[in-house]
Amino acid sequence: TGGFAQPAPVLRNPYRDDPLLDRVLKRLLPRADYDKISHDLSKFGDRIVSEIDELGRQAELNQPRLEPYDAWGNRVDNLIVCKEWNRLKEICAEEGLISIGYDEKVDGLTRRLQQVAKLYLFSPSAGLSTCPMAMTDGCIKTLKTLGLYDNHRFSTETVNRLVSRDGKKAWTSGQWMTEKKGGSDVAGGCDTYAVQEKENFYRLYGYKWFSSAIDADVALTLARIVDKQGNAVEGTRGLSLFLLRIKDDNGHLNGIQMIKLKNKLGTKQLPTAELLLDGAQAEIVSDPGRGVAGIANMLNITRIHNSIASVAGMRRIISLARDYSTRRTVFGRLQADWPLHTATLAKMEVETRGCFLLIFESARLLGMTESKQGTSEDSALLRLVTPIVKLYAGKQCVPLISEGIECFGGQGYIEDTGLPSILRDAQVTPIWEGTTNVLSLDVLRAFSGKEDVVSLFYKRINELLANAGKVSELKDVIAKVENGLKQLQSQLGKATQAAKSGSGVHVDA
Ligand code: MFK
Ligand code: FAD
Incomplete structure (x- = not known):
């Protein structure tokens, strides 16, 4: 076999390895909150590398199974999950991955940003324990929004157990x-x-x-x-x-x-x-x-979690591929020294950054809205941005992660490396929590709210561009897209009116 072994990519502390995350938190958080959270994320990043990543890997290798009957023919429906899966769920509770989002001692914006940052670091190592966490968050949000917490015995007990930080007592x-x-x-x-x-x-x-x-x-x-x-x-x-x-x-x-x-x-x-x-x-x-309207509260939260998982998967494959590019020699040079390869990594980086900024915008809007610091405009924007980020990040993460797998050549295709599961798990994000086309219809549903979301959306984009000093460069492109959307919005308005009055109208979407 020779003495040569291919170098394996090294997982580094995902917080300290991600300057963009750090910059966004610095920009959005008050200084004292940033200092506290940054310390927590750094510690959590170490835990991901030293403990959690291996638990996630073991959960992939030791898959759940169901024994419907016992040896004597009794129906038992015995679900067997591995100890690593249970441990991951306990860690979620201990680390407050859900409870942080509801900690009333902390400012509303800060708590959602901290929660989203932690989930983002955790997700690619989490062995999919992020799925029950997403639904747990959605359940709490729904019961609270429906006014049941503190008013309804079962809902109150449920919420208290769902936000517990005691891994042995916490529910999902x-x-x-x-x-x-x-x-x-x-x-x-x-x-x-x-x-x-x-x-x-x-x-x-x-x-x-x-x-x-x-x-x-x-x-x-x-x-x-x-x-x-x-x-x-x-x-x-x-x-x-x-x-x-x-x-x-x-x-x-x-x-x-x-x-x-x-x-x-x-x-x-x-x-x-x-x-x-x-x-x-x-x-x-x-x-x-009112069941659909009620569970929509859950959907809007789980869709944000889904977007976090999509972008976190993109970030993980880039981090590993970037690291690998400094170890793997091809045609006499490191991958990182070939411009064509770095151009591939750079393209992936740009796409990921765009999606990343969208999830933090939705986290910001969620925090503002929940803490009543936000306006009705923020709520309307959150309603619009949630399906957009879900459909866009969910869709984009599949080809991007596939490209990332290719950066490892044949090794990307080999199960023992742990890389293929990143791609397999990405393929679900455009499907569950609403497929891309269903989410695009939800964007149209969001158009029909009280606020003029198209104008709000472009107001926000212009604010962001102004902060970055880029208004003049992109003015014409933005105006063109805004006009197109306004036309669509107006046609939809006409179609809704026509549907109510029973006459027909053609919508050229
Ligand atoms: C790691 C991350 C993991 C994430 C967790 C994964 C585990 C779970 C996996 C799952 O997949 S769970 C199942 C997810 N299923 C979906 O996402 C369903 C996709 N289909 C839709 O979303 C449809 O658009 C929908 C079912 C909502 C359409 O149903 P209808 O009956 O045609 O809805 P309609 O009549 O338009 O709306 C009914 C009400 O709900 C309206 O309110 P009003 O009656 O007050 O007017 C709507 O405004 C409201 N509504 C619908 N969608 C909403 C919403 N309100 C707020 N936000 C929304 N997104
Ligand atoms: P369909 O609704 O049949 O959609 C098939 C195709 O038709 C899609 O391309 C879709 O975009 C398209 N389509 C549908 N409607 C329209 C339209 N109006 N216009 C244009 N195109 C349209 N569900 C739960 O409730 N709980 C869970 O815990 C859960 N876990 C899941 C786990 C996994 C791994 C998977 C894969 C799915 C899970 N789901 C769960 C189900 C998931 O939410 C649904 O599969 C998803 O919402 C799509 O529904 P469907 O499978 O019925 O597809």
């Missing part, structure tokens, strides 16, 4: 929306029925087609209430939102059968199940018929 949440008939068209596809048992308690009957992180403690789900005559309202207006425990305190499933675990292209660390709900007891948490 699932998000069960997708059914066989439709994941994009949730209302058209939902065949789960809710039969009232007493007051706010219902029994749910249906089949949930994709349910990730099924080792969670609670889930938010949608179902159609059936009245005493057995009738249910079809469509969006028939769907209500329910909160349920997945298992009771004795570990028995709550009227749920885990039919099978999905055999997926990637996200193999993550147990994603098909579930039969056969009388699962659940409490209604939205007004009847």
